[in-house]
Amino acid sequence: MEQMSFTGPVANIEMIGYLHGFVIAKNEWGDLFVSERPKEFYFPGELIERESLTPLSDLPRMTQAIILRHIHAEGGEQ
Numbered sequence: 001m002e003q004m005s006f007t008g009p010v011a012n013i014e015m016i017g018y019l020h021g022f023v024i025a026k027n028e029w030g031d032l033f034v035s036e037r038p039k040e041f042y043f044p045g046e047l048i049e050r051e052s053l054t055p056l057s058d059l060p061r062m063t064q065a066i067i068l069r070h071i072h073a074e075g076g077e078q
Contacts, residue, residue, distance in 0.1 A: 013050055018042040019070045025053060032056035034067065 013033060017024035022034045023042050033053035056064055 011050075013048050013053065015042060015044055015046055015048050017044075017067075017071055017074055019067060022067070023048065024056075024067060024071060032067070032071075034059065 011027040011029060011031075013025045013027045015023050016026050018039055021036055021038075023037055025033045025035065025048050027033070033055055035048060035052045035054065037052075056067060059067070
């Protein structure tokens with residue numbers, strides 16, 4: 001599967017999880033992103049603006065692994 005460029009086409013990016021101060025989001029192609037924000041700004045299933053997101057792949061590998069384990073445990077990523 002081709003990886004979407006962060007400067008690529010606009011996609012619906014949906015909030016799918018929250019962990020330790022980070023909203024976890026996924027676009028329609030399955031790419032994962034994070035945004036640092038308070039829990040009161042996390043609304044599962046709602047769309048999030050792209051400008052506030054960081055691709056998961058830009059985070060340190062250990063942080064990526066922790067987030068991926070959390071998503072799998074919550075059933076957010078198949």
